[in-house]
Amino acid sequence: MARNRFDVDENLETPFNIKHLLRAGSYIGRHKKKMILALLYSAISAAAALLGPLLIQRSINVSVPNRDYGELAILAVIMLCAILASVLFSRVRSKYMIEVGQEIIYDIRKDLFEHLQKLPFQFYDDRPHGKILTRVINYINSVSDALSNGIINFVLEIFNLILIAVFMLLCDVRLSLVVMAGVPLLVVVVMLVKPAQRRAWQDNSNKNSNLNAYLHESLDGMKITQAFVREEENAEIYDKLNQNCKRTWMKAQYTSNLIWLSVDNISTWVVGAMYLTGLMMLGPQVQIGTLIALASYAWRFWQPILNLSNLYNTFINAVAYLERIFEMMDEPVTVDDAPDAEELPPISGAVKFDDVTFSYDGTINVLEHFDLEVSPGESIALVGPTGAGKTTVVNLLSRFYNINDGKVMLDGHDIAKVTLHSLRSQMGIMLQDSFIFSGTIMDNIRYGRLDATDEEVIAAAKTVCAHEFISQMEDGYYTQVNERGSRLSQGQKQLVAFARTLLSDPKILVLDEATSSIDAKTERLLQEGLQALLKGRTSFIIAHRLSTIKNCDRILYISDKGIAEMGNHEALLEQRGKYYQLYTAQVED
Numbered sequence: 001m002a003r004n005r006f007d008v009d010e011n012l013e014t015p016f017n018i019k020h021l022l023r024a025g026s027y028i029g030r031h032k033k034k035m036i037l038a039l040l041y042s043a044i045s046a047a048a049a050l051l052g053p054l055l056i057q058r059s060i061n062v063s064v065p066n067r068d069y070g071e072l073a074i075l076a077v078i079m080l081c082a083i084l085a086s087v088l089f090s091r092v093r094s095k096y097m098i099e100v101g102q103e104i105i106y107d108i109r110k111d112l113f114e115h116l117q118k119l120p121f122q123f124y125d126d127r128p129h130g131k132i133l134t135r136v137i138n139y140i141n142s143v144s145d146a147l148s149n150g151i152i153n154f155v156l157e158i159f160n161l162i163l164i165a166v167f168m169l170l171c172d173v174r175l176s177l178v179v180m181a182g183v184p185l186l187v188v189v190v191m192l193v194k195p196a197q198r199r200a201w202q203d204n205s206n207k208n209s210n211l212n213a214y215l216h217e218s219l220d221g222m223k224i225t226q227a228f229v230r231e232e233e234n235a236e237i238y239d240k241l242n243q244n245c246k247r248t249w250m251k252a253q254y255t256s257n258l259i260w261l262s263v264d265n266i267s268t269w270v271v272g273a274m275y276l277t278g279l280m281m282l283g284p285q286v287q288i289g290t291l292i293a294l295a296s297y298a299w300r301f302w303q304p305i306l307n308l309s310n311l312y313n314t315f316i317n318a319v320a321y322l323e324r325i326f327e328m329m330d331e332p333v334t335v336d337d338a339p340d341a342e343e344l345p346p347i348s349g350a351v352k353f354d355d356v357t358f359s360y361d362g363t364i365n366v367l368e369h370f371d372l373e374v375s376p377g378e379s380i381a382l383v384g385p386t387g388a389g390k391t392t393v394v395n396l397l398s399r400f401y402n403i404n405d406g407k408v409m410l411d412g413h414d415i416a417k418v419t420l421h422s423l424r425s426q427m428g429i430m431l432q433d434s435f436i437f438s439g440t441i442m443d444n445i446r447y448g449r450l451d452a453t454d455e456e457v458i459a460a461a462k463t464v465c466a467h468e469f470i471s472q473m474e475d476g477y478y479t480q481v482n483e484r485g486s487r488l489s490q491g492q493k494q495l496v497a498f499a500r501t502l503l504s505d506p507k508i509l510v511l512d513e514a515t516s517s518i519d520a521k522t523e524r525l526l527q528e529g530l531q532a533l534l535k536g537r538t539s540f541i542i543a544h545r546l547s548t549i550k551n552c553d554r555i556l557y558i559s560d561k562g563i564a565e566m567g568n569h570e571a572l573l574e575q576r577g578k579y580y581q582l583y584t585a586q587v588e589d
Helices: 002-006 018-029 032-049 051-063 069-118 121-125 129-171 173-180 183-220 222-227 231-281 288-329 390-397 420-424 441-446 454-463 467-471 490-503 520-534 569-575 578-588
Strands: 351-359 365-374 379-383 405-410 427-430 508-512 538-542 554-559 562-567
Touching (some): 018 032, 018 069, 018 288, 032 051, 032 069, 051 069, 051 129, 069 288, 129 183, 129 288, 173 231, 173 288, 183 222, 183 231, 183 288, 222 231, 231 288, 351 390, 390 538, 420 427, 427 490, 441 454, 441 490, 454 490, 490 508, 554 569, 554 578, 562 569, 562 578, 569 578
Parallel strands (some): 379 538, 379 554, 427 508, 508 538
Antiparallel strands (some): 351 405
16 A cells, blocks of 8 residues: 555646746745846846847957057956956856745745644644655745746846847857848747656656655664565665656656757857858958957857746646645644634533434544543543444544544633644653653653653653653653654653643643553552542543553443443442453453
């Protein structure tokens, strides 16, 4: 299955849509002053660079035959000033465009990342994270140059083309027409090659996206890969994706080189034709200085045409990339504050599920007509078969997903009508995946409450029995842990995540398999601290090891889209129902 996912290309073959460029104009508009200055400096640099052949023409045709050394000196000084001016203004222009390009990258990435922070779990459930990274990194890098240098260069190349044509015509109209005679032929070549060139580069972009997606997942799952001895199979999949990148890049280079080859050949032919025509007309009609100057302009005349053809392809690809970037920016934030959302006041912890129905995919309901009332400070355990909906209950309480029907209430407040920040800031949530960020252990625990003191962090760690193993590490609480906490055991990661959750001092505590990777000895110690911690807090505890939930006020057996059994440990055992079967099976094991 995973293999097929990474073989699926993004559809970048879309018609040119000007609205995406117009929308991107908002990012360009933030830097319009620098863009205008860069365009002005570019024009001055180009004009100064084009003075050279005219000065050479004058010196060969007039100054040298007349032995006017004074004029030659003046022309040389003018030439030197023109070169210096061209270099200086080109350098300043480059500085501005580098700044603008990086600022555009910064702006788009900032907006996109802020939007990604708001997208619901469902968005990340459905997409390979490597492809998301490709849009945030590769696609934005690609469009930034088109939005900054591309627009400036497009205007500049047209300006250069017109300016060179004017200078050529000033030198000699007839020879200029010979040079321009190759333009229709080049236009035909470009029209034939460009569509294939565009498809080739888009195909290469797709293959790179597939490679990034597979690489991201492979690195995340490296321990599983080695545990199941999948190195060779994974290497084969990676090699296939890598070969696709190589093949499509070579094809894209080949098609791109056809344009360069065409321009190079056509320009050589027409310059040769111009020389031949000029030599035939040499004398009173055409002077040698004019022929040399026009040859210089003729070579320059084709460069803007080549650049414009490349810019055309850049803009076409940029629009396709912009569409994917804006598609992600336009991804609806389905779990968001309602327009009239209010701040949830400090709560006591009363929870009510009122006729709640929920489905992840819109077709199969996980919960149907689910009802539950929980008093402040009550501890609720959720047990049952895998996939029955235990985690779904706490996900809906945390409003990680929107319910389809019904209501979830906290102290009488509908959680759909309060701000997410005011809701989740009063909840302490420890999910099944004990995610550890790169940084120190102190920083990871403090993630639960950024204003917490070191003493408060250490106290939380002591409560969950993490202090002992942390103190034994080389730098204690300031020990650096790698990405995803790879230096820590699974049990240690859970204890750090537990301390992080407890530090937030929540009114409602959600523990999803919080002790699944903790050894029995540590679990017994942890239970002592938990009993004190759970006092006065409403808690929801999901556990497959039933020994951890015996003392909960109520145990809910979740099955068949609702609550199959409910009661305390002793009462459920007396019923001799599903909970009894589950408990006795574990005891016998």
